[in-house]
Amino acid sequence: MPTTEAPPDSRRAWSLTGGLLWDGLSDGLQDSTLHTSGALIVDAPEGGASILDVSGLTLLPGMIEAHAHLCFNGGADWRAVYDGDTPGGMLLRMAGYARRMLDAGITTVRDLGAPTALVIELRQAARQGLVVAPDLLVAGAPVTISGGHCWFMGGEADGVEGVRLAVRERHQAGVDWIKVMASGGNMTPGSDPTRAQYTVEELRTVVEEAHRHGLRVTAHAHGVEGIRVAVEAGVDGLEHCSFQTPQGSVKDEDLIAEIARRGIVVSPTIVGSLAAMEGTERWAMRANLVRALFEAGCRVVMSTDCGIPNTPHEGLAASMETLRRMSGQDPLAILRLTTSTSADLLGLADRGVLQPGRRADLLAVEGDPTRDLGALQRVRLVMRDGEVVYRDRV
Numbered sequence: 001m002p003t004t005e006a007p008p009d010s011r012r013a014w015s016l017t018g019g020l021l022w023d024g025l026s027d028g029l030q031d032s033t034l035h036t037s038g039a040l041i042v043d044a045p046e047g048g049a050s051i052l053d054v055s056g057l058t059l060l061p062g063m064i065e066a067h068a069h070l071c072f073n074g075g076a077d078w079r080a081v082y083d084g085d086t087p088g089g090m091l092l093r094m095a096g097y098a099r100r101m102l103d104a105g106i107t108t109v110r111d112l113g114a115p116t117a118l119v120i121e122l123r124q125a126a127r128q129g130l131v132v133a134p135d136l137l138v139a140g141a142p143v144t145i146s147g148g149h150c151w152f153m154g155g156e157a158d159g160v161e162g163v164r165l166a167v168r169e170r171h172q173a174g175v176d177w178i179k180v181m182a183s184g185g186n187m188t189p190g191s192d193p194t195r196a197q198y199t200v201e202e203l204r205t206v207v208e209e210a211h212r213h214g215l216r217v218t219a220h221a222h223g224v225e226g227i228r229v230a231v232e233a234g235v236d237g238l239e240h241c242s243f244q245t246p247q248g249s250v251k252d253e254d255l256i257a258e259i260a261r262r263g264i265v266v267s268p269t270i271v272g273s274l275a276a277m278e279g280t281e282r283w284a285m286r287a288n289l290v291r292a293l294f295e296a297g298c299r300v301v302m303s304t305d306c307g308i309p310n311t312p313h314e315g316l317a318a319s320m321e322t323l324r325r326m327s328g329q330d331p332l333a334i335l336r337l338t339t340s341t342s343a344d345l346l347g348l349a350d351r352g353v354l355q356p357g358r359r360a361d362l363l364a365v366e367g368d369p370t371r372d373l374g375a376l377q378r379v380r381l382v383m384r385d386g387e388v389v390y391r392d393r394v
């Protein structure tokens with residue numbers, strides 16, 4: 001049975017010996033011993049370091065999930081569960097899902113939609129060692145029009161002055177990102193994913209106000225209309241970016257080229273239900289789009305939208321395999337997306353690569369994930385911030 005070590009007082013020095021290592025950047029594996037001291041990777045063993053024998057395993061950087069909803073349960077009954085929660089109950093569920101993600105080797109999670117106060121409390125509790133969880137980057141309640149997509153999270157704001165105030169409130173509350181619903185969504189009755197929710201002027205105000213406070217904006221945008229408005233307004237990131245129409249995903253070459261030219265970060269949200277669509281027309285359309293995003297040189301991060309139906313919180317590795325099949329990229333490229341590239345594009349220079357001076361956020365798996373992403377589903381050890389938070393026969 002896997003055992004779990006409890007922080008906070010387990011923070012110490014380790015030497016992980018006997019295994020192979022993929023550093024987050026290289027083309028292949030190295031034979032290497034990795035040393036940690038406190039929260040960081042160091043280049044030489046610390047006196048008194050404890051030995052962890054990882055023979056037969058491969059070490060790699062902790063994975064980054066760029067689009068999560070810790071407040072949803074991943075099931076068909078998500079909305080009834082959400083509506084039925086007390087704030088305390090919701091916070092405990094969020095902490096539970098966060099723990100499952102960490103045990104799956106996901107050491108950093110960007111939550112892009114939850115009640116603001118709850119998700120900030122969870123982030124702080126994790127940083128204080130009160131709960132064992134990935135490091136969280138949070139957006140709080142997405143900014144949305146009255147009655148718009150995910151209005152029930154508490155983020156409704158209308159008009160230029162309304163959205164300006166909404167950004168200021170989130171900044172004051174301490175969010176890491178601003179999430180704005182540029183189009184309708186699939187999960188909110190009465191909202192249309194193929195239509196824009198805000199005007200360019202309103203979205204530009206969101207971007208200007210966020211940038212004034214040193215925050216970046218990522219826009220939920222399914223349909224072409226929402227994507228176009230968000231791009232014109234100068235958002236930093238696009239979620240989903242699925243070019244959705246009533247007929248499926250239809251790519252717009254000019255708009256894709258503009259997304260690439262502006263360096264907008266694209267978070268493709270590879271949801272769990274996509275895997276079952278392989279071989280269908282819908283799959284082919286989405287795959288065609290995803291390939292076009294890569295070929296145009298768009299800056300893509302790895303994300304799943306976990307928490308929504310059919311998309312379990314700990315399902316990142318399975319979605320990476322789906323993205324590999326869709327995109328035609330090799331396992332190594334998908335692994336880089338989920339580690340060093342996501343760290344870079346999300347502004348997290350302290351992680352994503354196993355090298356001295358970076359955070360000791362890592363996992364050990366059975367097999368070679370640079371050739372077979374299935375290895376990521378055989379996690380044997382997870383370390384976050386230099387603490388062993390999950391171990392199974394290690």
Ligand SMILES: [Zn+2]
Binds near residue numbers: 067069113
């Ligand atoms: Zn989402």
